[in-house]
Each structure stands twice: as C-alpha cells, then as structure tokens.
Amino acid sequence: MARSPCCDKMGLKKGPWTPEEDKILVAHVQKHGHGNWRALPKQAGLLRCGKSCRLRWVNYLRPDIKRGNFSREEEDAIIDLHEKLGNRWSAIAARLPGRTDNEIKNVWHTNLKKRLKKKLATPNSKGHSTAAASKCDSGSACQSEPVNLNFPGKISPQPSSSEFSSITDSPIRNMEIHMNTGIKDEQMDSLESFPEIHESFWSDALSSDNSSMPTAFHTVNDESQLQFPLSPADALEVGYGHSSRIDDGMEFWYDVFIRAGGLQELN
DNA sequence: AAATGACACAACCGCACCTTC
DNA sequence: TGAAGGTGCGGTTGTGTCATT
Structure with a gap:
C-alpha cells in the first residue's frame, strides 16, 4: 500500500546522532522501554523520527552490542551462514550474539565478499562449492544445483x-x-x-x-x-x-x- | 603538505510483512 | 475483508578516516 515515509515530516533532524541525543534516547528506553517507536521521539523530546530512533538503538546504543573488530571465527561463521541463508542479515545476526545485521552487512560488503572471491579465485582452493558461492554472491539465498543422489532412505x-x-x-x-x-x-x-x-x-x-x-x-x-x-x-x-x-x-x-x-x- | 582514492561504518530510504480496526 | 498504521529488513548512500601519490 502507498504510505508516506515517516521521516518526511518537516522539522525532524537527520544525519549523525549527537552524544546528547544518544543520552536522551538511552535514558528514555531504559526508563520506559520502546513499545512504540513512532511515539517515542515525541515522548523523549527528540527531533527524530521513530524509525531513526529505532535504528540508532538497535544498531548502536543497545547495551548487549559487542563493539570492535570481528574475530576470524565470527567472519568464518558469517561466510558459512551467508552461504546457507543468503542476504538474510537479520537471520545471520541472530546467530552471532552481540552483532547487528547492519554491522554484518557492512563487514560482508567491505571485507568478506572480497575475501571469498579471492579464495575462490585461488587455484586448488574449492572451499565451499564454487557454484554455490557465486550464487550466494548475487544476493539470493544460496541454492546449489540439485544433484542426483544415491538416495539411500x-x-x-x-x-x-x-x-x-x-x-x-x-x-x-x-x-x-x-x-x-x-x-x-x-x-x-x-x-x-x-x-x-x-x-x-x-x-x-x-x-x-x-x-x-x-x-x-x-x-x-x-x-x-x-x-x-x-x-x-x-x-x-x-x-x-x-x-x-x-x-x-x-x-x-x-x-x-x-x-x-x-x-x-x-x- | 595537498590532492586523491579506497575503505569502513553509520544512517537513510523504500518496501514488505504483520497487526489492528 | 480490506484499509491503515507500525515495525523490521535489505539495499544504498553519505561521510569520516586513512593510505598513497
């Protein structure tokens, strides 16, 4: 259905969040929770749209977020999960405690995608099936070609x-x-x-x-x-x-x- | 030291799905 | 049953930082 974006309203701030805004948002969420993101900015006194508040909280201010570089194990897990799940970043994030979908998406686009390509281009390095990897790279959930199985049971x-x-x-x-x-x-x-x-x-x-x-x-x-x-x-x-x-x-x-x-x- | 390019990351946008009325 | 509103997701963009020329 057609609907106007929530941030179209005049007077709402866009762009990077200031420490003061962060403080207000954190204090409000900790005190009242975030039952209604749309109503939250008004209640908290923020000149932001609810969507922006939600994003800031989910991707940056949430207390359980793990900051810092991804470990090799986490990167491998992302590659593995991406091969299985495709670009379902939220599903991948759900399996990596403390990491957000946005963060994982960024890491994938800036780092892992290249690493995987490099790996696949290396002779004698088949890794997870090449066909599967190339399909995953296109964004859809990874689906290898059906193979004829000696189907036992x-x-x-x-x-x-x-x-x-x-x-x-x-x-x-x-x-x-x-x-x-x-x-x-x-x-x-x-x-x-x-x-x-x-x-x-x-x-x-x-x-x-x-x-x-x-x-x-x-x-x-x-x-x-x-x-x-x-x-x-x-x-x-x-x-x-x-x-x-x-x-x-x-x-x-x-x-x-x-x-x-x-x-x-x-x- | 300045200009340029590459990279990393935060944030925005549009769409789809779900819930409510 | 369908419209309206809220929320979440994935794609994309904007911007700051660092490296290179």
Missing part, C-alpha cells in the same frame, strides 16, 4: 522446534533436496567425481547435534511420500543438514537444504 521432515510446528501435523507430500558438497582442498585434484552418498551419511548428518542449525529430518521407508523436484516457489524450507565424514582417509563435507512442499495441500 527416504527423508521426511520431523520438525524439532516449534518454528516448524505449522507443518508437523500435516503429511509432507513432496520434497526437494539441494546439496552442496565439497572436499578438502588438497584432496580435490585426486578425485575424479564426487563420492556417492551412502546411508551412513544420512544417519550421521540427520542425527548430528548441530547447535546452529535445526536437524529436522529422519529417514522413512515409504518412497511414495516423495516426489522430485519441487518448485522452490511452492516450497517451504524446513531445515538444514551439515555433516562431514571420513572415507578411505579422505574427508568429505556436505551442506544439505531440504524443502518440503505442497503447501496448498498441507494447509
């Missing part, structure tokens, strides 16, 4: 968190599986093709205790439950799997995105 979502409760009581009619698979850099050259995925992978991956990602799947035996592929537009992403295994002395890792679909049928 049949996978059915078993949501483990309330986040997915909307589908738990309904039969899943069809699913789509996307898979990023990779091999440690130095092993790539000696391998002619990606390894077959065998049963142990699924049992390992799907039962692993991965704290950052929901493991929301289990194998089932009724092949008739599954139809491939499913249009992403119709699909509801239900979770991720991430695992690695050592086979014949070589280490393989996998990121798996599983979507369950037929939402019209489910609802």
Whole structure:
C-alpha cells in the first residue's frame, strides 16, 4: 500500500546522532522501554523520527552490542551462514550474539565478499562449492544445483522446534533436496567425481547435534511420500543438514537444504 | 603538505510483512 | 475483508578516516 515515509515530516533532524541525543534516547528506553517507536521521539523530546530512533538503538546504543573488530571465527561463521541463508542479515545476526545485521552487512560488503572471491579465485582452493558461492554472491539465498543422489532412505521432515510446528501435523507430500558438497582442498585434484552418498551419511548428518542449525529430518521407508523436484516457489524450507565424514582417509563435507512442499495441500 | 582514492561504518530510504480496526 | 498504521529488513548512500601519490 502507498504510505508516506515517516521521516518526511518537516522539522525532524537527520544525519549523525549527537552524544546528547544518544543520552536522551538511552535514558528514555531504559526508563520506559520502546513499545512504540513512532511515539517515542515525541515522548523523549527528540527531533527524530521513530524509525531513526529505532535504528540508532538497535544498531548502536543497545547495551548487549559487542563493539570492535570481528574475530576470524565470527567472519568464518558469517561466510558459512551467508552461504546457507543468503542476504538474510537479520537471520545471520541472530546467530552471532552481540552483532547487528547492519554491522554484518557492512563487514560482508567491505571485507568478506572480497575475501571469498579471492579464495575462490585461488587455484586448488574449492572451499565451499564454487557454484554455490557465486550464487550466494548475487544476493539470493544460496541454492546449489540439485544433484542426483544415491538416495539411500527416504527423508521426511520431523520438525524439532516449534518454528516448524505449522507443518508437523500435516503429511509432507513432496520434497526437494539441494546439496552442496565439497572436499578438502588438497584432496580435490585426486578425485575424479564426487563420492556417492551412502546411508551412513544420512544417519550421521540427520542425527548430528548441530547447535546452529535445526536437524529436522529422519529417514522413512515409504518412497511414495516423495516426489522430485519441487518448485522452490511452492516450497517451504524446513531445515538444514551439515555433516562431514571420513572415507578411505579422505574427508568429505556436505551442506544439505531440504524443502518440503505442497503447501496448498498441507494447509 | 595537498590532492586523491579506497575503505569502513553509520544512517537513510523504500518496501514488505504483520497487526489492528 | 480490506484499509491503515507500525515495525523490521535489505539495499544504498553519505561521510569520516586513512593510505598513497
């Protein structure tokens, strides 16, 4: 719907915040909370729009914000999460305590994007699959090309968190599986093709205790439950799997995105 | 020392989603 | 059921700082 931006009102200040404004905003939020951002500036006596106040609080003044440079671990986590989630900065920020979506977005654009490009350009350095990385770079959620799997069991979502409760009581009619698979850099050259995925992978991956990602799947035996592929537009992403295994002395890792679909049928 | 370019980060803008009426 | 308002998100821009020429 058409609506005028909240900051269009004349007399509202824009631009960098002064320490005095910060003080007023912090004092007001600490005393009254921020139930209504639109009303807050007037109540607090600030010549700002509510949106600007919210942004300043969320990105800068919040007491739980971790300031300072990103650690190598945090940067790696951002790269990893961006590969899985795409440009969903708030979702990435939710997994990095003390960091804001804006901060992560800035770090990505000014630093990590270049680092990733450099890494991918380096010979003999496949890292997380090149195709996946290039797609992630375009901004959309990373989706690797569907691959033909030696599909051992049949996978059915078993949501483990309330986040997915909307589908738990309904039969899943069809699913789509996307898979990023990779091999440690130095092993790539000696391998002619990606390894077959065998049963142990699924049992390992799907039962692993991965704290950052929901493991929301289990194998089932009724092949008739599954139809491939499913249009992403119709699909509801239900979770991720991430695992690695050592086979014949070589280490393989996998990121798996599983979507369950037929939402019209489910609802 | 001044000019220029690259980089980092804060803040703004527009849109979409959600809630309320 | 749809309009209106509030909020959050992601893209983009503006500006300060530092390095290089």
